[in-house]
Amino acid sequence: MKISVRLTLPCFGVAAVAACFCAIVAAADVPFEIRSPQDAKPHEKRAAQELSAYLARRVAGSLTVAGRGGVTFHVGDTPFAREKGYVSTRMPDEQWLIRSYGKDVILNGGGTRGALYAVSHFLEDFCGVRWWSPHEEFVPPPAPLALPRLDASGRPAFRLRTLYTGMHEPNGGEVAMRVRLNDYRGPALGGGFRYGSPGSCHTFDKYLPAAKHLKEHPEWYSLSKDSNRRVGGQHAGQLCLTDPGCRTAMKARLKEFIEKDRADLKKRGVAPPLVYDISENDNWNYCHCTNCLAACERWNLSGLLLDFINDIASSVRDAYPDVIVNTFAYHGTEKPPKGGKRAADNVMVRLCNTQSNRAGGIFDPDNTIFRDNLEAWSKVAKRLSIWDYAITYTRELTGLPLPSEFYYADSFRECAVRGVFGFFWEHESPHKADMWELKYFLETKLMENPLLDSDELIYTFMREYYGAAGDKVLQYRRLLDVARRARKGFVSWFPALSSFSWVTEDDIAAGQTLLTDAERATNGEEPFQSRVRRVRVGLDRLVCLRARASGRADEPAVRAAAARLRAFWPGWMDRYPKKGRRSAEDELVAAIGLPPPQRFAGKRICDFPVQFINPGSGNEKSVRVVDDPESEAGRAIQVDADGSDHYNLPYTIGLYDQVARRAVVKRSFPKPLSEAGYAWYDIGEAQMPTNRAVIWLTGTWQTSLSTRDKKELYGRRFSIHVSAKFTGRKYCPGSDEPSRIWIDRVVLVEQ
């Protein structure tokens, strides 16, 4: 490779090397030269380092521009860029420019990110470099690089581009910078958008913590409809938005936060944040006092919120004219205001999309609520941003097939038409969310330019990311989309297994065939084979979870799906550094692959090993999940029973209807059925309520199986069986051991 040693060094973050960039002189064997300003700023140094490091990997032999060698790249506000008039302070923030003049190439842009974006666009658009995800990049093998005359520029369409997660890992979010997300990431990565103290969402309780003020000032907090008492706190209540004292206290707090941020950041030489979030707590307990109800009548709840936020924002307008107060339109405030109420000019509204069908786009007939909300809010808020969800949340169902990618462009374009300022695009769980890499690619591209051809982006991804398997993977995705539309599938942000009933057994069979063909097309070549196997995780999990719910876990196709999951998925997850993630999913894989209990062989059962049971929140000290060789399932929930009389005999368990508030069926056992190991406790037969219900498994009710996210059980008739073991002095005469209840499985046998 004909590049000097200095240039081939991976030089990220090495100050001594960065200092060399002010003038690197081309040696005879170096095909190009990189120049940055004599007094380069951190982002300019970083931009030059990026260019150097990637070109070192990309170029072998010659590098030419329009046929000319001896190319010089001018990165940042260099003398050459200044001479041509392309200076960061005179270009719009985040605009980037790539332009050649003979053998001289300018890579620069506006503000602190323009030069970085010019470099990443150059690498991506002209050198073939790809950042598929925070964990996978592609650099074409070293080869001569013949570039055309260069003249490209652009500026991201949306001012705020946040993708959560995927912003900060690895290395503090350097990949996020490369794909032009602009959440704040330090000066070397170009800074970015940041919120002021005390946080960026659900901040009511951070401004006026109920734990601190509720006792002295109950009137600041929401009057609960249920209890007729004042309630506050992140999960219990809101603020009373009409209370004058509450408003005065909020104004004082906002001023405090702004002043403290400015003082702190001045010391560090960092620009102060301009956006302060004041938004509702994450619950539905809005204030029902007479004044608040009257204001809601007049303006809607969102209008009352705007009245409150406008008032707070007006208190800082004169002293801090550049500060914007951000608030949520979320849950009860998503519905737009009426009665002429508008957001003040120094207020930004962040509209959340909580009610849509996640499998469809903004023009889907199911999603008129959000589309109408967007239109109405865009008319009453000068600044509007969007908080959307590419993810579904029900824990074990996250990552089931969700062919939403075909509609992303519609959503981003409609938001651009409505003048949306930016996005918080929530897309967690890269290790299991369906087609996370494809969607990340589309999200980053379309946030930057919603007018890009979405089909072309998808083809590019399929061709380059899956190689020879791309066609088959795309056919599989289209098959899912056609099925979802034909059967009008609706997948909410908290779906049930039944939300995926639009994927028929025929679709699954056709999908498996396509993915088997896709894997064959990779010829075992990595990374393509692993990527195709990752595509199949969603379908295989659907097969296993559905079989578990319908009593077909022993069928060959199900066993094959479980075996594939066990063989592949844990290894793929190792790339994701978040602690606890791997173990939680390993548990799920183990539960999915578990054979049905021998006692119920040949019967149609719904089988719930411990991984599907809630061990009990709030008393973790006395309840835990442990390995237990005596258990047929290998794992059990272990409850310390000496501390509470609720665990005394008789042992009573049953099924409780949480809406009708009555036990559907229950049974008491005067003493354990076995003094040696597990026994099956048969509760009896019952029809599952068609609403929230729990099977309670101990006397405190903490350990339970909820049917809330298991709608596929609703209305069906089952006999209910709990596998439990009792040890220690409370249960076994003569024992001196601590008393414990062990529960390892709940089985429902269809009647």
Ligand SMILES: [Zn+2]
């Ligand atoms: Zn009130």
